[in-house]
Amino acid sequence: xxxxxxxxxxxxxxxxxxxxxxxxxxxxxxxxxxxxxxxxxxxxxxxxxxxxxxxxxxxxxxxxxxxxxxxxxxxxxxxxxxxxxxxxxxxxxxxxxxxxxxxxxxxxxxxxxxxxxxxxxxxxxxxxxxxxxxxxxxxxxxxxxxxxxxxxxxxxxxxxxxxxxxxxxxxxxxxxxxxxxxxxxxxxxxxxxxxxxxxxxxxxxxxxxxxxxxxxxxxxxxxxxxxxxxxxxxxxxxxxxxxxxxxxxxxxxxxxxxxxxxxxxxxxxxxxxxxxxxxxxxxxxxxxxxxxxxxxx
Amino acid sequence: xxxxxxxxxxxxxxxxxxxxxxxxxxxxxxxxxxxxxxxxxxxxxxxxxxxxxxxxxxxxxxxxxxxxxxxxxxxxxxxxxxxxxxxxxxxxxxxxxxxxxxxxxxxxxxxxxxxxxxxxxxxxxxxxxxxxxxxxxxxxxxxxxxxxxxxxxxxxxxxxxxxxxxxxxxxxxxxxxxxxxxxxxxxxxxxxxxxxxxxxxxxxxxxxxxxxxxxxxxxxxxxxxxxxxxxxxxxxxxxxxxxxxxxxxxxxxxxxxxxxxxxxxxxxxxxxxxxxxxxxxxxxxxxxxxxxxxxxxxxxxxxxxxxxxxxxxxxxxxxxxxxxxxxxxxxxxxxxxxxxxxxxxxxxxxxxxxxxxxxxxxxxxxxxxxxxxxxxxxxx
Numbered sequence: 001x002x003x004x005x006x007x008x009x010x011x012x013x014x015x016x017x018x019x020x021x022x023x024x025x026x027x028x029x030x031x032x033x034x035x036x037x038x039x040x041x042x043x044x045x046x047x048x049x050x051x052x053x054x055x056x057x058x059x060x061x062x063x064x065x066x067x068x069x070x071x072x073x074x075x076x077x078x079x080x081x082x083x084x085x086x087x088x089x090x091x092x093x094x095x096x097x098x099x100x101x102x103x104x105x106x107x108x109x110x111x112x113x114x115x116x117x118x119x120x121x122x123x124x125x126x127x128x129x130x131x132x133x134x135x136x137x138x139x140x141x142x143x144x145x146x147x148x149x150x151x152x153x154x155x156x157x158x159x160x161x162x163x164x165x166x167x168x169x170x171x172x173x174x175x176x177x178x179x180x181x182x183x184x185x186x187x188x189x190x191x192x193x194x195x196x197x198x199x200x201x202x203x204x205x206x207x208x209x210x211x212x213x214x215x216x217x218x219x220x221x222x223x224x225x226x227x228x229x230x231x232x233x234x235x236x237x238x239x240x241x242x243x244x245x246x247x248x249x250x251x252x253x254x255x256x257x258x259x260x261x262x263x264x265x266x267x268x269x270x271x272x273x274x275x276x277x278x279x280x281x282x283x284x285x286x287x288x289x290x291x292x293x294x295x296x297x
Numbered sequence: 298x299x300x301x302x303x304x305x306x307x308x309x310x311x312x313x314x315x316x317x318x319x320x321x322x323x324x325x326x327x328x329x330x331x332x333x334x335x336x337x338x339x340x341x342x343x344x345x346x347x348x349x350x351x352x353x354x355x356x357x358x359x360x361x362x363x364x365x366x367x368x369x370x371x372x373x374x375x376x377x378x379x380x381x382x383x384x385x386x387x388x389x390x391x392x393x394x395x396x397x398x399x400x401x402x403x404x405x406x407x408x409x410x411x412x413x414x415x416x417x418x419x420x421x422x423x424x425x426x427x428x429x430x431x432x433x434x435x436x437x438x439x440x441x442x443x444x445x446x447x448x449x450x451x452x453x454x455x456x457x458x459x460x461x462x463x464x465x466x467x468x469x470x471x472x473x474x475x476x477x478x479x480x481x482x483x484x485x486x487x488x489x490x491x492x493x494x495x496x497x498x499x500x501x502x503x504x505x506x507x508x509x510x511x512x513x514x515x516x517x518x519x520x521x522x523x524x525x526x527x528x529x530x531x532x533x534x535x536x537x538x539x540x541x542x543x544x545x546x547x548x549x550x551x552x553x554x555x556x557x558x559x560x561x562x563x564x565x566x567x568x569x570x571x572x573x574x575x576x577x578x579x580x581x582x583x584x585x586x587x588x589x590x591x592x593x594x595x596x597x598x599x600x601x602x603x604x605x606x607x608x609x610x611x612x613x614x615x616x617x618x619x620x621x622x623x624x625x626x627x628x629x630x631x632x633x634x635x636x637x638x639x640x641x642x643x644x645x646x647x648x649x650x651x652x653x654x655x656x657x658x659x660x661x662x663x664x665x666x667x668x669x670x671x672x673x674x675x676x677x
Contacts, residue, residue, distance in 0.1 A: 004521045012514050102349060102380075110353035110535060112558050117543075208509035212533035213349050217508045249514055255501040256468075256518040258673040263474060267504030 001253060006133040008249025009242040014141040015040075015203035015216075017241035019223035021144070021151055022195030024232055026072075028155060029188030030168035030181070030292040034090025035075045036196045037220025038097020039068035043197025044204035045101040048211040051113050060113075061140060061201040068197015069190045071097050076189040079296075080182050086294050094220065102213045109212055116140060116206035138206040140198065145238070147195070152234040164188055168290035171297045181297050196220065222274065229277050231288045247273050340401075340583055342366060343376040343394035345387060347406035350379050352507070354532045354552035355569070359405040359428065362571030369576045370583075374398070383408025391416045395423055401582045403428065403575070407477075414440060424582050429477070431595050431663060441592045443574065445607040446599030447477060448484035448662065450567035452637035453609060453624045454549045455488025457564040458526040459496050460620040461547050462489070467526040468519030469500045470512060470537055474676045476665045478530045483669040484637040485528060485549075490671055492623065499524055500674030506532035516540035526564070538563070547615060554610045563613035574598065574606050597659045600631040638662065643670045 019036050026033045033039075043064035051060030075093045078084040116138040125135040134145075155161040164184055166174040171181035203219075204211050222244060229243075230236035247270035255266060342363075350360035360377065367375040376397060381390045387409050391402050395416075401424045404413035410430035417425040417440040427442045458467050467489060471478045482500060489496040499522055503511040516527055516537050527541040528549035535558060541548035542559040550556070550566025578592050587593055599605050612621060631637070640651035644667045651657060657665075668676055 004518070008514050008517060011517070012510060015510065106349070106351045109349075109351050109533070110553065110555075112535075112539075203510060208513045208536040209539045210509045210533065210536040212352065212507050212509060212535070215507070215509050215533075217505060217510070219510070248511065249518070252501055252503075252511070252515050252518040253521070255674065256499055256515075256522045258499070260675050262675060262677055263502030263504065264677075267502065 001257070003129045003132060005246055005249045005253055006129070008253070009246030010133055010137060010141060011245075012207065012249060013241040013245035014138075014144045015199045015207055016219055016223055016226065016245055017144045017148065017238060018199030018202065019196040019220055020226045020230060020237040020241050021147060021234055022068075022192035022199070023224055023227045024192075024230065024234055024237055025151065025155070025164070025195070026185075026189045026192035027227055027293055028168045028232055028290055029164050029185045030171065030290055030295065030297070031076070031079060031185050031189050032086045032090060032224070032294045033072060033075050033093075033189055033192060034087060034221070034224060035071055035093030035097065035193070036090075036223055037216055037218065038094035039071045039193040039196035040200035040203070040216045040220045040223075041097045041101040041214070042067040042071050043200030044215060045105045045108070045200075045211055046197070047201030048113055048204045049104075049108055051115065051205050052108070052111055055114065057114070057116050057205050060205055061116075061198060064201030064205075065194040065197045068200060069194035072189050072193020072196070073186075075193070076186045080185055080189075083296050098214060105211055105213055111211070113205055113209055113211075115204075115209040116202075138202070140202040140206050143198075144202070148234045148238050155234065165290070168292055171292050185297075196223070199223075222271075225274055225278060228285050228289075229274070229281060231281075231285055232290065243277075244270055244274060339398065340370070340373040340579075341376065341394075341398040342373055342579055343378070343391065343397075343399040343402040345378045345381040345390050345394075345402070345404055345406075345409060347381060347383060347408065348379065348506075348532060350377070352532055353555075354534055356405075356532070358552065358569030358571060359403075362569075362575040363403070365572035366575050366579050369572075370579060373579070373583075381406075381409070383412075385412065387412040388416055391425075395420055399423060401426070401579065403578075405429075407475075410442070424587050426578055426592060431660065438588045438593065441587075441590075441594055441596060443578065443592060443596040443598070444663075445569075445574075445605045446597065446659075446662075447567070447607045448480045448637050449600055449605055449628075449631050450607055450609045451481045451551075452484040452488035453627050454528070454565050454567055455485035455490075456492055456624050456627060457612070457616050457620055458485065458528065458547065458549055459489030459492035460617070460623070461564055461615050462493065462496065462526050464523050464525045465493065465495050466497050466499055466522065466524045467528065468516070468522070468524035469498050469674075470515045470519070470527070470529040470531060471500060471502055472504065472506050472531060473502065474674075476663055479668065479676060480662050480665045481530050482672060482674075483642075483665065483667075486669055486671050487637055487642065488627070491627070492620075496671060498672045498674075500668075500672060502674075503531065509533065509536040512536040513540055516544075520544045520546065528566075547613075550610055556611055556613055559613070561613075562615065564616055565612050566610035567607055568610050569606055570608050571606050573604060595659075600628060601634050636662075644668065645670060645672060 046067035047060040047064030050063040078089045121135040125131040167181040167184040226240035230240040251266035344363040348356035405428040486498040501515040526547040538555045556563040636656040640655040642651045
């Protein structure tokens with residue numbers, strides 16, 4: 001059962017890991033983007049449509065990332081150029097994503113897509129337990145597992161990352177050094193949206209192979225909460241995404257094994273877990289948040 | 298069938314629906330008002346749906362029924378509102394239709410009932426019919442409920458599942474343990490057990506009518522448990538059918554014919570065909586015969602009383618002729634007055650609920666609160 005829960009955690013966690021990574025980048029640059037849910041939906045639908053139309057799931061994933069980035073660009077324009085409130089704008093962007101995808105997704109409900117399948121990595125996938133859990137997944141899951149350390153390196157070991165973090169901590173210092181906090185934040189928010197879109201693409205073309213209206217069902221918001229859990233660290237984001245997804249996998253496994261527990265209670269368990277974790281960690285995390293987060297520059 | 302969506306989704310839908318209603322109100326100014334509808338005898342019929350008209354499921358079927366009404370009565374005006382939540386927002390949506398001259402309103406989701414009942418009390422000149430509810434002791438001349446006997450084709454689909462299963466384990470993915478779902482799961486199990494008494498139905502709840510990610514996980518957990526047939530009571534049904542096909546096991550559909558998604562493993566399913574019933578209700582209201590008619594109460598139609606609007610989907614290649622004969626036999630027994638729940642039926646604890654020779658009333662089926670013997674899962 002442990003293997004099955006871990007397998008489910010990774011398989012279902014990818015569509016969370018991408019948006020958590022994306023939101024981490026945006027928040028490290030000082031912008032909260034609650035439009036993540038909208039970007040995920042835009043990515044899910046666009047990847048689905050392009051995947052069906054072209055027959056190439058990779059083109060679909062690319063288009064999904066582009067769609068997520070486009071919605072994030074709306075958020076960036078509103079909060080960075082127009083100085084709008086980040087929380088309110090993010091929510092409106094999410095509603096925009098829900099509405100637009102509902103409209104344009106109508107004729108794609110029930111259409112089959114030839115999505116990403118699992119690709120077993122030779123030799124490694126033969127390792128007991130770990131093999132199935134980590135090395136017998138879809139290509140976008142591998143990509144997310146490579147993206148996390150890459151983004152960590154980018155943020156904490158590269159010059160570009162230093163500037164990005166400066167935009168989120170001390171934008172005036174970045175400005176004094178001749179940088180443009182606004183430009184850096186634009187790039188961070190749009191890149192974050194692209195990752196959220198990729199998460200949506202994994203959800204629709206790899207994990208569920210389905211498009212249905214509002215199919216993310218709040219995962220974008222869960223991702224925003226998990227960023228705090230992960231202390232704005234891309235490596236810890238892996239743990240956050242898999243913990244939440246693993247909790248879902250666990251409660252479904254318990255149901256299938258005939259545990260006499262209320263399905264209502266089991267359904268609430270993953271969210272209770274997130275709240276409990278935030279309650280324990282938040283006071284500590286408050287000091288770890290980027291100093292200029294959500295502040296208009 | 299809906300009690301509620303997850304809170305986030307419900308909130309989002311409420312907002313979208315509010316916007317949609319505003320847009321609808323602005324766009325339909327030329328649609329006539331209550332005053333002129335009454336004056337020149339024009340008939341206007343409104344439909345509210347809880348979800349999108351193209352969900353490949355429950356709401357799409359209801360929407361297609363409303364389109365059939367428009368086709369059958371070219372002279373009447375048909376108003377349609379999608380994504381109407383199961384909150385007071387529904388009353389605003391129905392009021393909007395009344396303002397546009399609606400004489401008859403179909404409230405098509407389970408949770409619309411109390412709002413339809415409120416509106417019926419306030420608007421005695423407008424007829425309200427609710428899909429799926431039981432109005433209990435509300436005696437109004439302008440209110441009724443209607444539904445099919447959902448569990449009949451679900452039982453016969455269970456026969457196909459029981460005959461196809463080799464492991465003796467079938468999986469059921471559902472949203473919430475509400476009476477209609479419990480009746481479906483029980484009917485499916487009893488149908489399967491009529492072929493193979495050892496059949497176990499393993500149930501997993503997703504906590505939502507359409508959450509494909511949870512569906513994919515739920516399907517996986519059932520496959521891990523060794524089920525070789527997957528079925529469901531969900532609004533969007535594609536993920537689970539695809540998951541079954543990919544795992545090389547059988548699938549039974551719900552709400553929509555998904556046989557094209559699972560050419561190998563598709564057994565059969567159940568789907569709605571509301572056209573005839575909707576048209577007959579509209580005709581009854583046009584003729585002025587609604588008061589005191591069957592539709593002015595809790596109308597239920599099953600194989601015994603007429604054409605059940607819930608019909609069997611096409612059969613897949615794995616359903617043998619012998620199995621189809623068994624299904625025909627069961628169907629005939631329902632036409633002759635039998636029930637999928639004809640005794641003996643025992644609950645999970647082995648306690649006899651309906652003894653040999655007994656069978657439940659419609660009311661008892663629609664308030665079912667237990668799993669039958671052979672179902673793995675919890676009802677509360």
